[in-house]
Amino acid sequence: MAQILAPTMQWQTKITKSSAFAGPLSGKSWSSVVLKQRKSANTRSCRKFRVFAIKAENDVVNRLEGLLNLDVTPYTDKxxxxxxxxxxxxxxxxxxxxxxxxxxxxxxxxxxxxxxxxxxxxxxxxxxxxxxxxxxxxxxxxxxxxxxxxxxxxxxxxxxxxxxNKRARAAEIFSHPKVISEIPWYGIEQEYTLLQTNVRWPLGWPVGGYPGPQGPYYCGVGADKSFGRDISDAHYKACLYAGINISGTNGEVMPGQWEYQVGPSVGIEAGDHIWCSRYLLERITEQAGVVLTLDPKPIEGDWNGAGCHTNYSTKSMRDEGGFEVIKKAILNLSLRHQDHISAYGEGNERRLTGKHETANINTFSWGVANRGCSIRVGRDTEKQGKGYLEDRRPASNMDPYIVTSLLAETTLLWEPTLEAEALAAQKLSLKV
Structure with missing residues (x-):
């Protein structure tokens, strides 16, 4: 869809009688359109522009927008x-x-x-x-x-x-009295990659080629560093309008890759909000003519993958002495590492290599402020002795119903044997 910027009120599109065309304007003919200012003393207020869409296929002015934007509320309750x-x-x-x-x-x-x-x-x-x-x-x-x-x-x-239907099982876990009493909070960091249509190559990358190495793109600004910001911003506002608890967004390490955060959300709401936010993103990229992928490693080589880091806390973790509760949760997570990995998204083995801010898929690890671990604990949590943990293992295509409910199940409902607990605590240097 070609778009023509035409000013309102003080400006008008004027086509002279000697124009070489008669009838609908072709794409080439727009270069001969002369924008002339109306003779008016009040010209300084010319600030706003309207967008007229021209249908490129047959050069007919697109009138669908008026119908799509119709407000039917004065005419029906439906x-x-x-x-x-x-x-x-x-x-x-x-x-x-x-x-x-x-x-x-x-x-x-x-x-x-x-x-x-x-x-x-x-x-x-x-x-x-x-x-x-x-x-x-x-x-x-x-x-x-x-x-x-x-x-x-x-x-x-x-x-x-x-x-x-993974929501039904998640709803069962979140309705357990022990889980309800702990009021589990989630903050989910959804990463995604934008691809050029047809070629399936990241947005902003030369077709069949590569941009400069990673470094300037993370939270970058500029036409040579930020690709797809309008999509990210449109999605941000659409989520706010919809009532999704979106809390932020930023450009990611790999060019053409973005992230947004949803939360804190309680229980089943976290999965509902992520799934609806994904729907909005699919619709927006559809309208923009850009392909969305949640593949955890869309480009092989020395490029970051795409994850869905899940920040998690319970009431006991957030209360005084919560750091010890967090360490007990980490111990449980270590003992069910393979159960979690198997449920954390397709193709995740291509992402969790131990490089590019990931832990190796076969090894469980945790650390304070270490983005190369399976579980990261923030400096503030360590300092305050309470807070939350970040599970960095989930892939960008994970099912949030599975991940959120599995975290609650493993840390609140599942009990390891004393022998397994002791061995894991020794291995992880955890005193619980």
């Missing part, structure tokens, strides 16, 4: 609900729309729905109906008004969670 669910790969997102008779405030006010699971790899063709259960509501930044995004999980007609 709203549009976009039902969102996780597809058959466990990482892809699907959605479809339906009309609801009036605005709603809670998922319980929404009807269940169904979809063709045979088309998403989640059901056989002879019994393809999968049922959507609304679980969380967010404001829709694309349609605006009272329209909503509805995050759902999926069940069989008999009411059993389908295999890709």
């Amino acid at each position: 709203i549009i609900a976009e039902y969102i669910w996780i597809g058959g790969s466990g990482i892809d997102l699907r959605s479809k729309s339906r009309t609801i008779s009036k605005p709603v405030q809670h998922p319980s006010e929404l009807p269940k729905w169904n979809y063709d699971g045979s088309s998403t790899g989640q059901a056989p063709g002879e019994d393809s109906e999968v049922i959507l259960y609304p679980q969380a509501i967010f404001k829709d930044p694309f349609r605006g008004g009272n329209n909503i995004l509805v995050l759902c999980d999926a069940y069989t007609p008999a009411g059993e969670p389908i295999p890709t």
